Amino acid sequence: MSTIARQDPITRPTYHEVTRDIAATIGSPSRSYYVLLGVVLVVLAVGVGALLYQIRYGLGVAGYHPPVMWAVYITNFVFWVGIAHSGTLISAILYLFRSAWRTSVYRTAEAMTVFAVMTAGLFPVVHVGRLWYAYWLFPYPNQRQLWVNFKSPLLWDVFAVSTYFTVSTLFLITGLVPDIAALREQAKGWRRRLYEITSLGWRGTDQQWRHYTRAYLYLAALATPLVLSVHSVVSWDFAMSIVPGWHATIFAPYFVAGAIYSGVAMVVTLLVPLRKMFRVERYITVEHFENLAKLLLLTGMIVAYSYGIEYFMAWYSGSPYERASFWNRAFGDYWWGAWTMILCNGALPFFLFFRKIRRSIPAMFVLSLFVNLGMWFERFVIIVSSLSHEYEPYAMGHYTPTWVEWAILAGSFAWFFMWFLLFAKNFPTVSITEVKEIMPMPRRGRQHS
Amino acid sequence: MSAQPAGILASYRFVDAAADAIQALKAEGYRDFTVYTPVPNPEIQQAIGHRVSPVRLWTLFGGLTGCATGFAMTLWMSFDWPIVVGGKPIGSVIPYIVIAFELTILFGALATLIGLVFHIRKTRQPGAYDGRFTDDHIGIFVPCGSERRQAVETLLRDAGAEEVRVEA
Numbered sequence: 001m002s003t004i005a006r007q008d009p010i011t012r013p014t015y016h017e018v019t020r021d022i023a024a025t026i027g028s029p030s031r032s033y034y035v036l037l038g039v040v041l042v043v044l045a046v047g048v049g050a051l052l053y054q055i056r057y058g059l060g061v062a063g064y065h066p067p068v069m070w071a072v073y074i075t076n077f078v079f080w081v082g083i084a085h086s087g088t089l090i091s092a093i094l095y096l097f098r099s100a101w102r103t104s105v106y107r108t109a110e111a112m113t114v115f116a117v118m119t120a121g122l123f124p125v126v127h128v129g130r131l132w133y134a135y136w137l138f139p140y141p142n143q144r145q146l147w148v149n150f151k152s153p154l155l156w157d158v159f160a161v162s163t164y165f166t167v168s169t170l171f172l173i174t175g176l177v178p179d180i181a182a183l184r185e186q187a188k189g190w191r192r193r194l195y196e197i198t199s200l201g202w203r204g205t206d207q208q209w210r211h212y213t214r215a216y217l218y219l220a221a222l223a224t225p226l227v228l229s230v231h232s233v234v235s236w237d238f239a240m241s242i243v244p245g246w247h248a249t250i251f252a253p254y255f256v257a258g259a260i261y262s263g264v265a266m267v268v269t270l271l272v273p274l275r276k277m278f279r280v281e282r283y284i285t286v287e288h289f290e291n292l293a294k295l296l297l298l299t300g301m302i303v304a305y306s307y308g309i310e311y312f313m314a315w316y317s318g319s320p321y322e323r324a325s326f327w328n329r330a331f332g333d334y335w336w337g338a339w340t341m342i343l344c345n346g347a348l349p350f351f352l353f354f355r356k357i358r359r360s361i362p363a364m365f366v367l368s369l370f371v372n373l374g375m376w377f378e379r380f381v382i383i384v385s386s387l388s389h390e391y392e393p394y395a396m397g398h399y400t401p402t403w404v405e406w407a408i409l410a411g412s413f414a415w416f417f418m419w420f421l422l423f424a425k426n427f428p429t430v431s432i433t434e435v436k437e438i439m440p441m442p443r444r445g446r447q448h449s
Numbered sequence: 450m451s452a453q454p455a456g457i458l459a460s461y462r463f464v465d466a467a468a469d470a471i472q473a474l475k476a477e478g479y480r481d482f483t484v485y486t487p488v489p490n491p492e493i494q495q496a497i498g499h500r501v502s503p504v505r506l507w508t509l510f511g512g513l514t515g516c517a518t519g520f521a522m523t524l525w526m527s528f529d530w531p532i533v534v535g536g537k538p539i540g541s542v543i544p545y546i547v548i549a550f551e552l553t554i555l556f557g558a559l560a561t562l563i564g565l566v567f568h569i570r571k572t573r574q575p576g577a578y579d580g581r582f583t584d585d586h587i588g589i590f591v592p593c594g595s596e597r598r599q600a601v602e603t604l605l606r607d608a609g610a611e612e613v614r615v616e617a
Contacts, residue, residue, distance in 0.1 A: 150523045152534075170559075441492075
């Protein structure tokens, strides 16, 4: 099966069938949905419990140990911000490139973006310990007449991530409005009421489309440089310091490619069960997975190249500290993390050169899980192994994550999946309007062609 | 919500038929009709011939305001409590580019949406409507009094309307 635009005009769904099929995904999912939601809620409860425990007994329950004062929480932050990136790539950048295949998968990717940023945003707050002071991050007039330090990359992060969250949420909602209007006509009961309100009076008039298509184009054009800036800024949290292993000019493109790589993997992880659970195999086909695989291959190769360049620069710089840091990374205390990351991100994507693997959904699903694992370890290795092994041998240390950190990590996955599952049940995870848009409207005489 | 005007509502299954009807209406001098489509369609848009939406000006001015706000806020706050950090000048423009960049995007996006809502409200078309227009039909609503009803109805039917309804 190919993407809808290229399907046979006779078997291709009509406009009405698109509305009907996607409206059918809403409301009454299978039993497996509720089982999954139940599991997710239990894990979330464990994570919340661990967080409450940490609030009660202080940050000491996390495994922070000088000099490693950034660890799993910051790893999680970078990981989740990274996951978000491919959503904007698919929804905004591929929109500007007018790529037709994105229409079936972009809504899922974009919702994933919003929920991943919501998850990422928790971690700086969890990490600072006294989370009720989180508002200190923002510049606001206060009695001490203090302002925040705009020269710090950590503050750039506050602006970048909060802008990213705002813009991607607005972009998601804007894209949803015409779809909700299409569902409004089919829904019943409280859902109809919900859609009447959330469709904001959309009727698809010529004036509405006139302004909407322009606004959507400009939102995509704004989101494109934004997404590239966000992970660049995240990478500068590290690259702007003088820690060996962090202080590298390659960090911004390296992080952006890694972010898109991990995000595309997460899109695959979400789409495989989603298309079965909501029976949208007709709209999300093997061809979509193959296109996602090509994105994975491209970004995976950039990541593999960056790994090579990092080690090369450590050797070529001649700096004994750089060399020691990278030697420690590969053969020191955290060798297992470094080799997991090199294996999952640097080696596995090369399997995607085989068309058989790109077009096998089980293989893609397994591969996507490994990529997610590898990308988490990449951030862990960059953060922990570099901090534990800086300049002075007497100031080096070792960090081991505690059960609290693992529980909060698990809880963050649950938090992310909870939002995604609730969204998928109540709003269309495949864009009705944009799927229709790539099919020509019927013409007199030559119907559906 | 303003009251719905009287007029005629036609629905079309075929895009070329609807485009013909729009051309015919324009040739007859009708300007204030409403076209409903489930998706934005280039053929219909060309037949209607609207000018480009002014929403883009909101994006531009929103972005410029954000950029100016970013630089103004960071510089003013630095000089309001002047403290040397990292041996850099009190007002360091280069790191503030990041803040200005993010606020350019933020204000640009917010202004685009405000502009979108503003212009859609300003050009509101309160004609009659049918639920099929967000599904698979194209609708054309022509506001007209009873004296011209017959002529409009014939015009819409001749272009190939599937259904024509009088909305009083």
